[in-house]
Amino acid sequence: MKGVAILGSTGSIGRSALEVIRSNPGRFRVVALAAGDNTELLKEQAEEFKPDFVSVSGKEAAARLGKILKAPVGAGVEGAEEAARCKGADVVISAISGAAGLLPTLAAIRAGKAIALANKETLVLAGALVMEEARRHGARIIPVDSEHSAVFQSLAGHRKEDLKRVVLTASGGPFLNKPVQELDNVTPAEALKHPRWSMGRKISIDSATLMNKGLEVIEASHLFGLPGARISVVIHPQSVVHSMAEYVDGSIISQMSVPDMKGPIAYALSLPERIGGVTKPLELSGLRLDFMEPDLKMFPCLALAYSALQAGGTAPAALNAADEEAVAMFLNGRIPFTGIYRVISEVMGAFSPKPIKTIEDVLEADRIARLAAASVKALS
Amino acid sequence: MKGVAILGSTGSIGRSALEVIRSNPGRFRVVALAAGDNTELLKEQAEEFKPDFVSVSGKEAAARLGKILKAPVGAGVEGAEEAARCKGADVVISAISGAAGLLPTLAAIRAGKAIALANKETLVLAGALVMEEARRHGARIIPVDSEHSAVFQSLAGHRKEDLKRVVLTASGGPFLNKPVQELDNVTPAEALKHPRWSMGRKISIDSATLMNKGLEVIEASHLFGLPGARISVVIHPQSVVHSMAEYVDGSIISQMSVPDMKGPIAYALSLPERIGGVTKPLELSGLRLDFMEPDLKMFPCLALAYSALQAGGTAPAALNAADEEAVAMFLNGRIPFTGIYRVISEVMGAFSPKPIKTIEDVLEADRIARLAAASVKALS
Numbered sequence: 076m077k078g079v080a081i082l083g084s085t086g087s088i089g090r091s092a093l094e095v096i097r098s099n100p101g102r103f104r105v106v107a108l109a110a111g112d113n114t115e116l117l118k119e120q121a122e123e124f125k126p127d128f129v130s131v132s133g134k135e136a137a138a139r140l141g142k143i144l145k146a147p148v149g150a151g152v153e154g155a156e157e158a159a160r161c162k163g164a165d166v167v168i169s170a171i172s173g174a175a176g177l178l179p180t181l182a183a184i185r186a187g188k189a190i191a192l193a194n195k196e197t198l199v200l201a202g203a204l205v206m207e208e209a210r211r212h213g214a215r216i217i218p219v220d221s222e223h224s225a226v227f228q229s230l231a232g233h234r235k236e237d238l239k240r241v242v243l244t245a246s247g248g249p250f251l252n253k254p255v256q257e258l259d260n261v262t263p264a265e266a267l268k269h270p271r272w273s274m275g276r277k278i279s280i281d282s283a284t285l286m287n288k289g290l291e292v293i294e295a296s297h298l299f300g301l302p303g304a305r306i307s308v309v310i311h312p313q314s315v316v317h318s319m320a321e322y323v324d325g326s327i328i329s330q331m332s333v334p335d336m337k338g339p340i341a342y343a344l345s346l347p348e349r350i351g352g353v354t355k356p357l358e359l360s361g362l363r364l365d366f367m368e369p370d371l372k373m374f375p376c377l378a379l380a381y382s383a384l385q386a387g388g389t390a391p392a393a394l395n396a397a398d399e400e401a402v403a404m405f406l407n408g409r410i411p412f413t414g415i416y417r418v419i420s421e422v423m424g425a426f427s428p429k430p431i432k433t434i435e436d437v438l439e440a441d442r443i444a445r446l447a448a449a450s451v452k453a454l455s
Numbered sequence: 456m457k458g459v460a461i462l463g464s465t466g467s468i469g470r471s472a473l474e475v476i477r478s479n480p481g482r483f484r485v486v487a488l489a490a491g492d493n494t495e496l497l498k499e500q501a502e503e504f505k506p507d508f509v510s511v512s513g514k515e516a517a518a519r520l521g522k523i524l525k526a527p528v529g530a531g532v533e534g535a536e537e538a539a540r541c542k543g544a545d546v547v548i549s550a551i552s553g554a555a556g557l558l559p560t561l562a563a564i565r566a567g568k569a570i571a572l573a574n575k576e577t578l579v580l581a582g583a584l585v586m587e588e589a590r591r592h593g594a595r596i597i598p599v600d601s602e603h604s605a606v607f608q609s610l611a612g613h614r615k616e617d618l619k620r621v622v623l624t625a626s627g628g629p630f631l632n633k634p635v636q637e638l639d640n641v642t643p644a645e646a647l648k649h650p651r652w653s654m655g656r657k658i659s660i661d662s663a664t665l666m667n668k669g670l671e672v673i674e675a676s677h678l679f680g681l682p683g684a685r686i687s688v689v690i691h692p693q694s695v696v697h698s699m700a701e702y703v704d705g706s707i708i709s710q711m712s713v714p715d716m717k718g719p720i721a722y723a724l725s726l727p728e729r730i731g732g733v734t735k736p737l738e739l740s741g742l743r744l745d746f747m748e749p750d751l752k753m754f755p756c757l758a759l760a761y762s763a764l765q766a767g768g769t770a771p772a773a774l775n776a777a778d779e780e781a782v783a784m785f786l787n788g789r790i791p792f793t794g795i796y797r798v799i800s801e802v803m804g805a806f807s808p809k810p811i812k813t814i815e816d817v818l819e820a821d822r823i824a825r826l827a828a829a830s831v832k833a834l835s
Binding site for chain 1: 699702705713721731733736747
């Protein structure tokens, strides 16, 4: 049985991972679970899957949980890191959302674990450093994002030397067909209604601005060792083709399926094998697939992400931090939807990227960008 | 340099193959060319590519050509077989159309050559026998049909054990959107106008009846070792997705490109490498792809092919022969378009398939079916 540790077990990816594990008894053993504040769900998960170690965000909650469960319970970043290093874990699912996922993922990498990477910030914030650590510790990084998993599956069996570019597909989010001038007035509730995927709040807003795709471009750059110029984005409203690899001869290999994160999660856990019946079969009859160029007037955040990737160093970390702050401001009703771009743009305009030598450089860029976002004039 | 022999060098596939070779000087050397009646073009090809051996259909033409060229010139099936066995050939492109391609392809297989297989009849007529000979002689069979090449490319890097089915795409031909009752009156000229691919006459008509797809199902069954039940056909009018492989987890890998036979030809010649710029890049922006179930009332020939595959033995050989005869009758104006199905259906209804022990069993079935087709009552 393959030992699995799940960082972020109560989130959307974590719950889907546990569904996959639950449906395949005898194949996986859950050895550690780390979560944030949802102690109640974590308790239920721990009671069902009986991991060796559990971690939760607060110390008090950890103490309370420790009395109920028989397993030892850690707390905070240290607890999540301990879960990541857990002895019986063959693969660690990194699914804590946001910048908070970076340190526990690094801990798993340094313990030489295979990483099923759903936390895109790990590579966005510190891609070069993380990939170098992974090489050094022999930790394999397997993408769980549906787009990167699709690229990964479209590269298998073909020569990297013959790759021309990868093409990430983007649904275009809920506002794809809205006139640009109406974007000022959309509400958080409208922005959260993603047409294809059911996801967390931050990533849903990022999908509406296409910043999510921008972060995925940065992630793909590190995962597949490609410059931004060899990573394209195409709008594909149906979210059936999850991404593609284009080769020098004009051939494009792509991966399709119904939009269901259990697919890439299961593949990351079981590859090179596949688990039967993980997602519903794709109904080909009557299927229509459209592809179009992203409109950068509609989605200016995408261009910001390409610029940050090009600038390199701590620029993507600053971009990500500014985006997290701006999205929170939008969700709190403090700025309009279009203010997200304006905040990030102003932060990045004033930010001087530095090379990343240690993780502290990343965390500093993160702090600077968050402070800058909070004081952006566009807010008033 | 890779030595290439081309069987059927003056046909559509043969000419495209020579274009690929011409565009990649220093990569390939043409060692043999075999053609049918187009002596004039064969002469030009021989003068340009300077093969060691040339073969043409008639003995007189061979004698004439021998005086002009410096290379030895063979004739008939024996000449094509000699071209297939040609000493310097690393790969033999089998692109003689129809049942006539079988014996020369078998000669190449028995000489242990890698076969770039564009002649689908080789596997339709005698699949089990041919695949067994290929195993025995260590001859690798690489598909050149765009559909089978797409499947081949979609299987690379993934476990055969995890394959659920392959899905062959079909453009649906020129009559896809015609009411069934109007099919009686379509002319050969209309039937020859394929919407996506420029091909020979026989295969163009087979595309209009979908018999071409039926023959490809039989071919795929042998190439990939799958029963008919694990090979599906889906109508895809744009001919961009050339075929797909669906895996047990719900994931579908597919290969796309502009419809241009130079793509699969070049891949078959150079794999696992790919040759840069073989086909134009596929323009994703504005691309629309549709998929639908084939209507068996519209395309009853498809069902005949599945039945012949299921019956096994010499049934597919009889099917192919009846189809060749019926298509010729239609092109000569002797039967209406819908008569193609009626002729084949009547021949197959009366045909008793036998197991294939030797190639003579196949040739006998071919003869019987052709005679039966000529005397079908539906003709009157």
